[in-house]
Amino acid sequence: MGQQTKYLLDESDLPTHWYNIVADLPEPPPPVLHPGTHEPVGPEDLAPLFPGGLIAQEVATERDIEIPEPVREVYRLWRPSPLYRAHRLEKALGTPAHIYYKYEGVSPAGSHKPNTSVPQAYYNAIEGVRRLTTETGAGQWGSALAFACSLFELSCEVWQVRASYEQKPYRRSMIETFGATVHPSPSPLTKAGRAILEADPDSPGSLGIAISEAVEIAAADPETRYALGSVLNHVLLHQTVIGLEARKQMELAGESPDLIVGCTGGGSNFAGLAFPFLGDKLAGRGAPEIRAVEPSSCPSLTRGTYAYDYGDTAGMTPLMKMHPLGHDFVPDPIHAGGLRYHAMSPLLSHIYDLGLIEARAREQRDCFAAGVQFARNEGIVPAPEPTHALAECVDEARRCAETGEEKVILTALCGHGHFDMAAYDRYLSEDLIDRPYPQERIDAALERLPKVDV
Numbered sequence: 001m002g003q004q005t006k007y008l009l010d011e012s013d014l015p016t017h018w019y020n021i022v023a024d025l026p027e028p029p030p031p032v033l034h035p036g037t038h039e040p041v042g043p044e045d046l047a048p049l050f051p052g053g054l055i056a057q058e059v060a061t062e063r064d065i066e067i068p069e070p071v072r073e074v075y076r077l078w079r080p081s082p083l084y085r086a087h088r089l090e091k092a093l094g095t096p097a098h099i100y101y102k103y104e105g106v107s108p109a110g111s112h113k114p115n116t117s118v119p120q121a122y123y124n125a126i127e128g129v130r131r132l133t134t135e136t137g138a139g140q141w142g143s144a145l146a147f148a149c150s151l152f153e154l155s156c157e158v159w160q161v162r163a164s165y166e167q168k169p170y171r172r173s174m175i176e177t178f179g180a181t182v183h184p185s186p187s188p189l190t191k192a193g194r195a196i197l198e199a200d201p202d203s204p205g206s207l208g209i210a211i212s213e214a215v216e217i218a219a220a221d222p223e224t225r226y227a228l229g230s231v232l233n234h235v236l237l238h239q240t241v242i243g244l245e246a247r248k249q250m251e252l253a254g255e256s257p258d259l260i261v262g263c264t265g266g267g268s269n270f271a272g273l274a275f276p277f278l279g280d281k282l283a284g285r286g287a288p289e290i291r292a293v294e295p296s297s298c299p300s301l302t303r304g305t306y307a308y309d310y311g312d313t314a315g316m317t318p319l320m321k322m323h324p325l326g327h328d329f330v331p332d333p334i335h336a337g338g339l340r341y342h343a344m345s346p347l348l349s350h351i352y353d354l355g356l357i358e359a360r361a362r363e364q365r366d367c368f369a370a371g372v373q374f375a376r377n378e379g380i381v382p383a384p385e386p387t388h389a390l391a392e393c394v395d396e397a398r399r400c401a402e403t404g405e406e407k408v409i410l411t412a413l414c415g416h417g418h419f420d421m422a423a424y425d426r427y428l429s430e431d432l433i434d435r436p437y438p439q440e441r442i443d444a445a446l447e448r449l450p451k452v453d454v
């Protein structure tokens, strides 16, 4: 028998519970604060935006949270997802390192996002909600939520960041194919959108602005709730199916990871892969290094301060302690669209602050180079976001080639890049530049953080 490439699980191995890392942390995360009073928010403050089932998960402290059977039924359309050993990439790099990747591109939206859109739609539907609103940057989350809403008979309205609405028309078509409505953001449909358009009629938009618009519409209608595709605790919780499966698959491979690497936008795919392994590490089982990789052009973990900020541009969401670049951050038009949020998951920021994970920032051309090398050896064209993690894997594997170390590296290949070929086009025609984020802009944005005494 030749060397094994794919590690597959049976449907019966699909996790029955999500893993809540809060139960195992040495210190609980700081409280979420009301935007007006700066007092800790209670479940009732979140009720206009989220259903009770998700609010309960947002504040949950128990370790294992059952996955409802109707959600598992939908998960079975593509889960358990495959784990691969990248033998050909290892060979091309001449490295003794072992590189494994957990592939989430097999989902209906082509990324990890349906792992959370499905339970989010489910909990809203069973509580009688009729419509969900949301934002989308690259279009991945919009298509994942549109898919989930179509299964649970919810209507769905998506505010898509204008720059991406114009650059990625087929993501919009996909969202519409699943039955949702798409508005370019900023839009004239909301107060938040109109304010931005008055100041700058050509605004390319940002995730923070699109969130303000979706939140405004949801808060005004009792039959409508809002859904967020990353950042929040319940989203990270749902994504732990990735790491729970990967842990079993690494056992099948007879190895345990020395290094776990993932890309971070809001932190959900990285947390989803890493948290079950981090939980083991905190319990004294294994000691992998765990490393988040973000774009140099949106360096929230590596260069943002750990501080309270709003989750949206208009300042309507609660204040969360995270690693913000300022809630009025408008990113340069980089191509890893899913990594352009102005902040980072508060839970992941807390874990970073506790020193339990590391973070690095990378330039986009390096990332595309790794993406192309990966595609030519492994046959999958990665989404631009996970190429950040791949670039880190490639560098690490090259270091191992020098030292002879047989390091076991595990990464999340969180999506395919089939809707991102315009970005690859620009890379291949050498029309892509690196855009490190200027320090003046970081300093200026931190000046405008809300003043919170805690």
Ligand SMILES: *Cc1c(COP(=O)(O)O)cnc(C)c1O
Residues within 6 Å of the ligand: 111, 112, 113, 140, 141, 229, 230, 231, 263, 264, 265, 266, 267, 268, 269, 270, 338, 339, 383, 385, 386, 414, 415, 416
């Ligand atoms: C949304 C998205 C991301 C960024 O979000 P995280 O919450 O950090 O995972 C990364 N990669 C892909 C493919 C995405 O769709």
